[in-house]
Structures are given as C-alpha cells and as structure tokens.
Amino acid sequence: MIAIILAFLKIGFLGFGGGYAMLSLIYQEAEQFGMTVPQFADLNALDGLIPGPIAINSATYVGQLYGGLSTALAATLAVSVPSLIIVPLYLHFEKKLNANRLFNSIISGIKPASVGLILAVAVSLAGVIIFGGSDFKHWQFIGIDWTSILVMGLILFLDLRYQLNPIWLLLIAGVIGGVSYYL
Amino acid sequence: MTQHKNWLLFKVYLFAGTFTFSGGMAMLPVIERELCVKHQLIERQTLYEYTTLSQTFPGVIALTNACFIGKKINGTSGMLAAGFGAILPAFVLMSAATGLYQSLPQQGVILSILAAIRAASAAFLFSAAYSLARYNLRDVTTILLAVGCFLLTLFNLVSAPLLIIAAGVVGILTTLFKTGAKS
Numbered sequence: 001m002i003a004i005i006l007a008f009l010k011i012g013f014l015g016f017g018g019g020y021a022m023l024s025l026i027y028q029e030a031e032q033f034g035m036t037v038p039q040f041a042d043l044n045a046l047d048g049l050i051p052g053p054i055a056i057n058s059a060t061y062v063g064q065l066y067g068g069l070s071t072a073l074a075a076t077l078a079v080s081v082p083s084l085i086i087v088p089l090y091l092h093f094e095k096k097l098n099a100n101r102l103f104n105s106i107i108s109g110i111k112p113a114s115v116g117l118i119l120a121v122a123v124s125l126a127g128v129i130i131f132g133g134s135d136f137k138h139w140q141f142i143g144i145d146w147t148s149i150l151v152m153g154l155i156l157f158l159d160l161r162y163q164l165n166p167i168w169l170l171l172i173a174g175v176i177g178g179v180s181y182y183l
Numbered sequence: 184m185t186q187h188k189n190w191l192l193f194k195v196y197l198f199a200g201t202f203t204f205s206g207g208m209a210m211l212p213v214i215e216r217e218l219c220v221k222h223q224l225i226e227r228q229t230l231y232e233y234t235t236l237s238q239t240f241p242g243v244i245a246l247t248n249a250c251f252i253g254k255k256i257n258g259t260s261g262m263l264a265a266g267f268g269a270i271l272p273a274f275v276l277m278s279a280a281t282g283l284y285q286s287l288p289q290q291g292v293i294l295s296i297l298a299a300i301r302a303a304s305a306a307f308l309f310s311a312a313y314s315l316a317r318y319n320l321r322d323v324t325t326i327l328l329a330v331g332c333f334l335l336t337l338f339n340l341v342s343a344p345l346l347i348i349a350a351g352v353v354g355i356l357t358t359l360f361k362t363g364a365k366s
Contacts, residue, residue, distance in 0.1 A: 014347050016241045020311045021347070024336070028343045041301035042284060048307060050280050051203055052273020055243045060277040065285070069278060076274050080266070082242030087250040087262060090240075102355070103239040109354020110347055112325035115316045116332030117343055122308035124337060129302055148302035155306035160313065170303055177299025181292045 001071045004033060008059050008078035015082075016107055019047075019054025021114035022079075026058050027121045033066050037128045048166030055079050126152060147180045188257045189264035191222060196249045196268030201276075203245065214252070224256045245269055324357055 007029045015022035023044065030040055043061050047054050059079040063072030090099060130149055132142025151173050158164050158172070195217045199210035211234060219227045230252060237248040246269050253265030287293055320326050328350055335341040341349075 010344065012243070013241050014344050015243070016239075016347065016351070018238070018244055020308075020315065023308075025343050025347075028336075038297070038301055041304040042297065044304040044307060045300045046277065046280055046284065048304075050273065050276045052200055052270070052277065053243045053245045056246070056270050056273040057277045060274050061281050064278055064281040072278055072281075073274070076270060079243060080246055080270060082240070083247040083250050084262075084266065086240050086242060087247060087254055088259070090236075091251070091254060100236065100239070101358075105355045105358035106351040107239045107354065108358060109328065109350040109352070111315070111319040112328040113332045113346060113350030113353075115312055115319060116329040116334075117336055117346065118308060118315065119312040119329075119333050120336035122305055122312055123333075125308060126305040129298075129305055145298070145302075148298060151299045151302040152306045152309075155303040156309055159306060159310045166307065169307075170300055173299040173303035174296045177296040178292055180299070181295035 001067050001074060004063055004066060004071055004075050005078045007032065008062075008075045009081060011055070011059075012079040012082040015055060015079075016110040017114050019058075020118045021110065022055045023058065024114065024117035024121045026062070027124075030062070033062060035062065035065070037125065039065065041125060041129065045170055048170055147176070151176055185257055185260070188224065189260055191217075191224075192249075192253050192256060192261050192265040193268040196253075196265045197271060200245070200269045201272040218252065218256070225252060229255065243270075324353070328353060 063075035249269035254262035
C-alpha cells in the first residue's frame, strides 16, 4: 500500500499536461505493482467508459486491484495531493512572482515530450497484444493475432475519422471479439 | 451563507465530474452557467483564467481547476468542497467498475471479448498520441523532443520521470532563448 501511495504521489507531481501523460508514467510504474499488460489495457478501456479524470480513475483501479477499497482511496488521495498544495500556494504568491511564465515554459517542453511517451506506450501495448507475451519490457513472438490487428485498425479509423464516442467503439470491439470466438 | 456556497460548489463539481468522460474540461459551460450566470459567485473571465492556468500545473487538471475556483469563491472550505465533488464520482464509479471487472471470468467468450477490447484500448492510445501531436508539434524542437522521448522510452534507455524533467528543462531553455533573441 505504501508503495502504491508513493508511486501515485510521484505520478501526481510529475503528471504535467493531463491524463495521457500520467498514463505513460503509470505504465512504467505498473510493473512494480505486479500489473500485467492486459490489466493496463483494460484500465485504459475502463477510462473510456467511466466519467472523470484519467488520473483519478487510474489511481482507483490500481489501488483496488492491488489492495482493495482502502488502497484505492489512498491512491486517489495521493494523486490529488499536488492540486491541494499548488492551489493555495499559487494564490498566496500570485501577485509576487511570475510563476505563470515559468510553468508555461515547462509545459511547452513537456507537452511534445508526452506525445513521444504515449506513442511509446501505444506501440509497446500493441506489440504485446498482436505478438503475444505479457512482459512490459520484452516482446515475445508467439504468433500474430489477426483479429486484434483488425480491431485496432478499425477502431483507430472510426475514432480518427468519425470521432465516435469511446463507449460505441468499445461496444463494436466487444461484438467483434464475441463473434470471432464462435467463428 | 458560506455553507450554502460550499454545498453549491460541491454539487456543481459533482455534476460536472459525473458527466465528463476521459478527462478534459468538457463541462466548463455548465460550471460557467451555474457559478457565473445563475449564482454570480465568480466573474466569467476569472473562471477561464484559472482554467487555463490549471492546465500548466502538475496534477489532475480538473481537480486543480475545482480547487482554484472553490478557493476563490469560498476559501479553503470551498476548495475542499469543490475538490471533493470533482473526484467523488470518478472514485465511486471506477471502484464499482473495477469490482465488476475483477469478477469477470477470464476465459471462453469473455476472454475473446476482452482481447478485442484491449486491442481497441491500444487504438485509443494511438489516437490520443495523434491528437496531442496535432496540437503540440509545431517546430523542429518539439518534433525532436517527441521523437527522442518515443525512442528512449520504447527501448527502455531512460525512465519516463527523468524524460519529463528533462523536457521541462528544454521548455525553459527554449523560452529563455526565444525571449533573449527578441530583445
């Protein structure tokens, strides 16, 4: 539980630039909790179904899987700590310092970096899903899962081209998965 | 009166949190209508100013925003009321969803459905990387940052937290360089 709290404190303080930047940090920390690649993929799918900030959803999910409800609560509070510290601090010194410009310049570097970070997670996740294996760091070539390639391609196309709601996209994927079982 | 304000802040952010999917500030118009128009607790300009500001700080953006507005309207108790409202729906719903997910048997047709959903989940990450790239990769520096972070993470050469810190430093340096070049 302490390890999870510390991990989510770290994720909170380094989590500049929104949920997806944090998700790549969670992917890296996940191994340490004993989280598997499929469990990470399921977390991202649940994020599409459940309302709320990605970081809060993730903290709740990881906490609950590896320690139950109390750990889920602790992880959620841990990832909330930065906001609770920064807001009063900033408002207190608002007039005195130009923190605004400093943070703007930091974020101007981190935003493009997070593109690379999240793309690396996407490629690594896709690799495991298509070729098999369950290790985060090393792929294993077990076979090629054509159904997954088809689903990935179709969902990506529908998402980028028509901006369908994630709930519909997951439903479509689920139906394809269900049907493919009986083929 | 101040307790009434806390209750209102809690309700507004609870509602916004319940109907905002995949993070982001999609519920800002609702918050604006309730707090700026109906109850006139805060200026519209102030609301937008702090919403933009929230995005530049580390931590959960929606929560930081709730804390800023809560504290502006009703001090520390307002901050806690709004913040609690912002994270409560995500925590409760995600915790219930994770419980349901844990009870799913991972075999047969369900495993097949989950496999397709995991493939869709990878597609979501590609799509997120694409939209982040569209808005944030504008010049050589930002493209180099993204490509560098992608390769270094994919091949596990540098850890994500370290890359985020380095990217922040690059952001500061490029801003300094640009303002230096102008003057």
